[in-house]
Amino acid sequence: MSEKKRLNAMMIYKLLPQTNCRICGEPNCMAFAVKLLNRSVELKQCTPLFEEEQYAEKAEKLKELVAPLELAKETGIILEEEKCIGCGNCVVCCPANAAIAPETSGGKGIKDETNPDLIFIVEKGVAKICKLEKCRRYEPPRTSCRVCEILCPTKAIEILQ
Ligand code: SF4
Ligand code: SF4
Numbered sequence: 001m002s003e004k005k006r007l008n009a010m011m012i013y014k015l016l017p018q019t020n021c022r023i024c025g026e027p028n029c030m031a032f033a034v035k036l037l038n039r040s041v042e043l044k045q046c047t048p049l050f051e052e053e054q055y056a057e058k059a060e061k062l063k064e065l066v067a068p069l070e071l072a073k074e075t076g077i078i079l080e081e082e083k084c085i086g087c088g089n090c091v092v093c094c095p096a097n098a099a100i101a102p103e104t105s106g107g108k109g110i111k112d113e114t115n116p117d118l119i120f121i122v123e124k125g126v127a128k129i130c131k132l133e134k135c136r137r138y139e140p141p142r143t144s145c146r147v148c149e150i151l152c153p154t155k156a157i158e159i160l161q
């Protein structure tokens with residue numbers, strides 16, 4: 001299986017107008033690209049991209065490229081259920097899950113929703129995200145945890161940055 005390249009600021013920058021016009025409020029297009037990746041600005045703030053015909057093709061490509069950022073909400077986590085084999089690694093390894101319900105780190109309590117604050121559960125053989133806002137990547141305090149992504153054997157979990 002070929003590895004998908006992780007989204008980075010240069011990939012975004014290449015599809016921006018690169019005029020450094022500052023209409024978006026950022027000092028240049030690269031700064032905007034970095035902030036877009038961090039989800040602290042929205043693509044629509046680059047108005048020239050959508051208003052000028054010459055950028056129409058780039059605008060479409062960029063919308064597609066950054067769509068996962070929208071899906072990933074605040075944490076940057078995407079779970080692709082079709083890739084999941086229901087192994088339960090994400091439920092067991094997640095430190096936030098373990099803090100909420102210690103029995104999960106021992107491999108128990110993964111098949112039902114008895115604890116509504118768990119981030120991950122496995123239901124009908126597929127992992128499901130229940131309370132993403134309990135993830136340690138979510139403020140406050142925000143950490144750069146990516147244990148679930150590292151330990152998912154099928155790459156069903158992707159953390160965008
Ligand atoms: S509005 Fe768009 S083109 Fe202008 S600086 Fe911002 S990102 Fe670059
Ligand atoms: S990033 Fe860390 S805290 Fe967040 S869901 Fe994954 S393992 Fe849990």
Ligand code: SF4
Nearest residue numbers: 084085087088090152
């Ligand atoms: S670790 Fe990956 S494959 Fe295993 S249950 Fe979680 S998402 Fe599915």
